[in-house]
Amino acid sequence: MDFFSTAFAIIYQFGDAFAFLVLSAAGLAVIFGMMGVINLAHGEFIMCGAYVTVAVARMGVPLPLAIVAGSIAAGLVGLVIERLVIRHLYHRPLDSIVATWGISLIATQGVLIVLGSTMQGIGTPLGSVQVGALSYSTYRIVLMAAAVLILLVLWLLFYRTRYGVIARATIAAPQMARALGVDTRRVYALTFALGAALAGLAGGLYAPTMTLVPTMGATFIVESFVTVVVGGADIFLGAAPAAAILGVIRAGLTAWQGQFFGQIGLLVAVILVIRVLPNGLSGLILGNRR
C-alpha cells in the first residue's frame, strides 16, 4: 500500500472516531456545560431523532430534510420535558439525574411497547469510494464533515449571536443577567431544547448506518459521557479537543488490538483525566488562561 492510501486510511479512521464522539457528545455537552444538568435521557433524544428521521425518510422526504425533521422533533420533545420536569430541578442536580434516568427508561420501554422491538432501516446512501486497495463508505466522510460543521455553527451561535451572548451571560452570572432584564428561564428552556435537538441530529445522522431499536441510544452513551467528562464544562475548549484526543486513542488502539482495547482505552482515559484534571481539558485550558 502506498503512502497516500495508508495516510488516508489512518485519517479516515481517526475522522470516523472523532465524528462519532463529537456528534454523540454535542447535545450532552451543551446541556451540561451551559446548565449543569446531567441528562441521562441523552441517548433517548438520540433515539427519538433517529426514529423520526427514518419515519420521515420512508415517507419519501429526502434524507437531509428528514434528518432536520428528526432534530427538530427531538428539540420539541426537549422543550416539553424541560417545561414539565427539568425546570423544577435546576438547583437539585442529583434529583435531575434521577428524573432524566426515569425519562430514559420510560422512553425506551414506551417505544418498545408502541413501535415494537425493531424498525426497518433506510440503508446508507452515497455508496463507497475506493482509495488504494481499500474501499470506504462515502456517507461516513459526510458524517465527519457534519461533525466539523456542527462545531463551527455552535461556535458562531454562542459567540456571534445575541442569543449566544445572553446564554453565556446567564450561565456566568444568572442574578446579574436577570437584573439586566434577561428572561433566564427562557434561556434555560431554549438551551435545553438546543441540546436535545443536537442529540436528535446525531441520531438522525447515524440512523441510516445503524439498527433501529428502542435501546439504540445506549450505544452512544458511553462515548458521549466519556467525551464530556474528559472535556469538562466548555464545549469548544473541552468537548472538541477531548473528542480529537479520544479519537486518536480509540482509532489507534482499535487498529492495533481490536475493538475491545479501543473501548478500554476510552475508559482508562476517563479515569486518568478524572484523577489528574478533575475539571477536564477546558478546566486546564481556562485555568492556565487566568
Next chain:
Amino acid sequence: MTSTFRPTRLLATAAIAAIVAGPALAQDPIKIGVLEDQSGDFAAATTVKVHAIELAADEINEAGGIDGRPIELVVYDTQSDNRRYQEFMRRVLQRDQVDVVFAGFSSASREAYRPIVNQFDGLAFYNNQYEGGVCDANMIVTGAVPEQQFSTLIPWMMETYGPKVYTIAADYNFGQISAEWVRNIVAENGGEMVGEEFIPLGVSQFSQTIQNIQEANPDFVVTLLVGAAQASYYEQAASANLGKPMASSVNVGQGYEHKRFTPPSLANMYVTTNYIEEVDTPASKEFLDKFHAKFPDEPYVNQEAANSYIAMYLYKQMVERAGSTDHDAIRAELAKGDVCFDGPSGNVCLDPKSQHMSHTIYLAKVEDDHSISFPTVWEDIDPYWLGEAGCDLTQNDPSAQYTPSNPPAQ
C-alpha cells in the same frame, strides 16, 4: 372503586367457582415457567419465543392438555438482563413451584441461571442455538449446536469460496467458543484463519473492523455478532462496499436481519439454521399459518420460535409416557432415545447422552433482494460432539459446560 363489599355475591361466586372447578380438581394444571427477553437488547429475536410457547400451550390445552392436565404458563420478562434471569429463576422454582422452565436467549444468561436450576434440582429447556457443550442433567437443549451448524457450513463455504477465513465474533462465551469451533474446523479442512476479532457487546461502530477485514482479504467472513447494536455491522460493511460472502450461525435464523435491513446489505450471507419461516415444506406452512392466525402482527417466525414450540410437544410426550412430571421419570423416558417429534422443522429426536436434539439443517442464502434460497439441506444431523467427547448424562451428571479445548475428563 365504587363497589361495596357484598358477602352474598362473594358467596355465590365462590360456589360457582367450586362447581366449575369441581370435576377438574384431580387435574391440577402443569405449570410451565417462561423466562424470555421481551424487552432490552435481545427482544427483537426473543419475543416470538414466548408467542410460540403460548401457541403450543393453547393447542395442547384445546386438545385436552398434557395427560388430561391443562398447561398454565408463568411468564416473566427477563429484560435481556442476566440478573433478572437469576431473580426470576429463583422465583419460578421456589415461589411459583413450576414443573419445568423454558428459559434463555444469550449464553451469558443461560450460564447465569443454570446454577440455580441445579441448586433447586429443576428442569429447564434451553430452546436456543448456542456454542454447545452444556452437559447437565437438569437441562434439555433443543437449539442447534456447532457440530450441527459449523461442521456443515464452514466446509461448504470453503469449498465454494476458498480457504481463507476471517471471524468477527461477539466477545463473550458464545462468540469465543463458537470462534474456537470455526478455527478448528477451518484447520481440519486445510484452510487458513487470516483474522479473528472479538467485539464487545453493545459496540455499534465498525469502520476499523471493516478496514482490518479488507486488509486481510479473506475469501469469506464468519459473522458471529449478537444483539441489536452489533447488527449495525452489516449496514456499515455494505456501505463500505466490503463485498465478502458471509457465513453465520446466528443471523437471519434469529434476528431476521434480512427483513429489517435495506437490501442488499445482507446479500451473500449464508446461515445454517434448523428453521426459518421461509422453509418451504407443508409442515412449515401449517405451523406458520397457525402462528399468524394467533399472532397476525408477528414480524418473523424464527428458529427459536420453532424450537420453543417443538420443546413444548417434546415435554408433553415425555410427561405422558412417564405418567408424571417427576424429573427422574421424564429423564428415564429420554434415556430410551426414542423421544422424537415431527414438527415444523422436520423430524427431531432427543439424544440421551447429551440431552440435546437432532436437527434438519437448512443452508439459507440471502439473495440481493433479501429473499432466501436454500442451496442445500442436511437431514438428521445429530448433536454428536458431547457424547463422543465423553458426556453421558444417563451415567453421571457433571453439570458443566465443555469446549473443544476443555473436553470432559475421560
